[in-house]
Amino acid sequence: MWDAIVVGGGLAGWIAGIRAVQRGKKVLLVTEGVGTLFYFSGIFDYGEVERLRHLPKHPYTLFDSQAIVQGQHFVQEICPDYVLTDTPQFAFAVLGTVRQGDLMPSSMALPDRQERGEFVLLAPEGLKDFFPEIVVANMAREFPGWQVTVKRIQVKALAEWTRLGKSVSSIDYANIWRTEEGQSTLAHEIAEIKRQYSEAGRPQEKVFIVLPSLVREYFDASRTISYRTEFSLPVLEMSSFVPSPHGRYLAEYLKHRFTDLGGELMIGARAVSLNAELVTASKVKSCQGLIVHSMGKSLCLKGKKFILATGGLLGGGIKVGMARKSIREGVFDLPLFVPEEWSEPQFLAPQPFAQIGVETDQFLRPLDPANGQVVWDNVHVVGRMLAHWDPWTQRCGGGVAVTSGYAAAELI
Template identity: 25%
Template sequence: MKFDGLIIGGGLAGLVCAIRLAEAGQRCAIVSRGQSALHFSSGSLDLLSELPDGSPVESPLLALEALKQQAPEHPYSLMGAESVRHLACEAEALLARSHVQLHGSHRSNHLRITPLGTQRATWLSPSEVPVAPLPWKRVTVVGIAGFLDFQPELVAGSLREADIDAQTAELTLPSLDKLRNNPSEFRATNIARVLDNPEQLLLLIGELQTLAQNTDALFLPACLGIENNRSWQAISSALPCPLCLLPTLPPSVLGMRMYNQLRQRFQQLNGILLPGDAVLGAEVSGQRVTALFTRNHGDVPLRANNIILASGSFFSSGLEAKFDGIREPIFGLDIAAPPAREHWCAEDFFSPQPYLQAGVRVDASLRPSRHGQRFENLYAIGSVLAGFDPIRQGCGAGVCVISALHAAQQILETQEAAQ
């Protein structure tokens, strides 16, 4: 099989890159192992929340010059401030075209309310997620009886510290009794599959209408709308006060919804998704990747003009930690990482962990190398890249989206120049 672009990995970076290429008329395919990190995410996207020296960031794009001084190998520093600024705007437009409804702007971070009721700086958040400063004096945090992945009292306690009169309430919802009897099945995604049923939605509205009489807003765990936010909209229109949703412990409904919307957008553009498959090896001629071989296709090669490595970090096996070092398993690419195992982790658990900045070395065009030799048609994007701490710096999703669009731009400009 032959494609214009072949993407290894179906997470946020892989999907965004594939969508951008498909929008430009490229015939693309994604090889995906299965669930992506989006299934475990809050549904919010971070661009840059903190500099390496610990300084908080209010306006991510204005902090890029300082970031370059402190972290010259950060993917944003490699791509260049001007490119990041342009692509951040383009990312918002692409997400909107994919019907991913988010609020926020690349111009400044906002403070979303977390599942613990605290505040966290971020770039874009689902429309349902509340944002500080909260405009309400009284909030009722509503839990679901027996649901352990969301703790209303913890949320209410944090809100009270922010001078909000926060109370708690509990929904019983007999329709969930079957799930409730099996704690391993009583998860947000399974609850959503029940509550998204129109009949059950009416029962939920009835219970929430009672709770909404003596409060300014209701906070509910995000157990609605795996495919879209129509359930939330239907409930909100029937209540006398606003309804907000807070992410739960994984699996995350808001993250899964974003994945489903991006996947649908890619497939509507005639993109081909090869799920449940894994790239096992590659055929290389000179400095070009000429074919990939996957578990499901055996000896049948997959060929493409350009290959995009969006395989993720350790979580999704895009990187592997071995006794002799950290490696990229498909191509054996050059890696930037602490040389000795004892330097991979800091003794203080809450300190920045050096291994999180390990990854594939790339140039300004996001082309990786092997034994110092750059590939001509291979690009690396997303969490597999070196030089950034996605947790401490609050830039994991941003690196995925911006690098995905940057690689797509390099591919399209190279193709245009060759014509």
Template identity: 80%
Template sequence: MWDAVVVGGGLAGLIAGIRATQRGKRVLLVTEGVGTLFHFSGIFDYGDVEGLRHLPKHPYTLFDSQAITQGKHFVQEICPEYVVNDRPQSAFNVLGTVRQGDLMPRSMVLPDPQEQGVFVLLVPEGLKDFFPEIVADNMAREFPGWQVSVKRMQVDALQEWTRLGKSVTSIDYADIWRSEEGYRALAHEIDEIKRQFQDAGRSQGKIVVVLPSLVREYFDASRTKFYRNEFSLPVLEMSSFVPSPHGRYFAEYLKHIFTDLGGELMIGARAVSLKGELNSEGHAKICQELVVRSMGKLMRLKGKKFILATGGLLGGGIKVGMARRSIRESVFDLPLFIPQEWSVPQFLAPQPYAQIGVETDQFMRPLDPVSGQVVWDNVHVVGRMLAHWDPWTQRCGGGVSVTSGYAAAELI
């Protein structure tokens, strides 16, 4: 029997699995697909934590400030390149404008805008959906004391792609930079930039190379160290766009950490049924086993605790049929909070459907919204499946996922 079965392989589920295995628990993580973590930009947003904790039923009301801080430092512990500060930090997004974030890699953190220097936007040829002229103009507006120049780079490995007009994604380029050949080509290009500025007599100011498609070794799931030597100029990464190399490599990185600690991973498994009984008080049920279908076979997974981290509406954890009444949670058939109106007509306004999810008690056990009673005594709900929050307008998606996943692992 497992100490915990984690259902869902997104950010909250992986954080829960890693922390529980780190604590010496026997953990199985079951996931049907790759999860929405592949859309991760590389930056964690926590939002206005203290303000959100005063909103009725927001997930942050389940945790004190210490629990939220512990989650932040746990991310830094398992990924040391992430920087934890008391105040938000700033990074370039893929349009060249500045966005704030609460937890990001040090290679994304922008320099002081009061300084003076030069940004060299290094643009790989053929990069899909990237518009260097727009990006450079935005960077110049955001950093008026800095000069911005654009340097285009051809990559031998993809010359045939660009000749045929085939688009190259940031994931394609990130793969190339992580090869020995790609690293050498990139290092050579950066050396050339440094030499050109020195020859022009502009070596006194700060020169920073900005690259839209680099993911440094802190997301290296294979543990190879192609960036063992620093480049000759500082390199600043931009946050990712979809398809996201940061999301892909971060998901793989977390999975490797989980399995290295002794956790077991089952990919491509879909929950089909479960078995439970009433607890000793005769109220909440206790889940005894979860039945999943994997590679055409049914498997019975027995666990002491179960963590539900299937990602809500976007992650597929909540299924919506043609009729509104058919909306349901797909694993434990948990009762859902559903607002009376799902949407509002105002463009970019907060949408009520974002609040759909499972209400819980302070231990993240699912509640019946009508009776207020715990439904499953040994099930903990984390991440996007929690009700009463909006990751987009409240900008707290990473914070809620990390905090709830970490806190659930502490209950195993």
């Protein structure tokens, strides 16, 4: 029997799983896929925490400020390159515009606009949907007074590919930069830029190389081999198009971190229902096990506690049927909060369906919205599965996933 079974391998599930094993618990994480992590920019958005904590039923209302900070420190502990500052941080989005973020790798954080400098955009040949002219124009607009130039870069391994006019994805390039050829190509190009500045007698102190698709953080000492080549000029990473290399490597890293600590993992396995229930003295139901489908077999997994991190509508945790407004939570059949109207005709307005999810008490135990009673005593709901928030308009996706995942692990 496991101390906890975490269902779902998205951001919330990995954070919960890693923290629980770190606390010495025997944990199994069961996941069907990778969730929305492959879209993740590499930047944790927390949103305006204090304002959101005052919105009725927003997940942040379940936690005190200290719990939110603890989650942030945990991210920094497991991803040491991440920096948290008192003032907002900014990074280049893939179009060269500037995007705010709350917790981001130091390699993404932009310098102060007031300190005039220069950007040299390294534009990898054939990078899919990447238009250096547009990027440079946007960068120049965002950083008035800064000089922005572009230098195209070609990798031998992809020369034939780009000659044939085939585009290369951000993930392909991120992989290339991890190879010896990629590392030496980058090091050579950057050294060449430095040499040109030097020969022209131009100052280099404020020159930043900007590169899409480079993912330099996430790997702990034992896994960091050649990725951390120190370049002769500082390199700023941009966020990428989806599928995002940052999200992909973060997912890989979290998986390794979990298993390295002793967490057990079932990938490609779908939790379909609960196995048995028990009514406790306080008349609240307690779940004893889960039925999981894996590799054509049906298994019954026993656990003391369960963390539901199945990601709501996008993650696959909430199923919507063909019949109008037929909607259900897919594992425990938990009651859901569902707004009267699901959509708002104005495209960019907050969409009510984003609020669909499970209401919980402060211990993240599911509640029945009809009567406010706890439904399962030993189930904790985290991440996108929680009701009453909107990651798009409130820009707090990573914040809610980390805070709730971390808090649930503390309850195991």
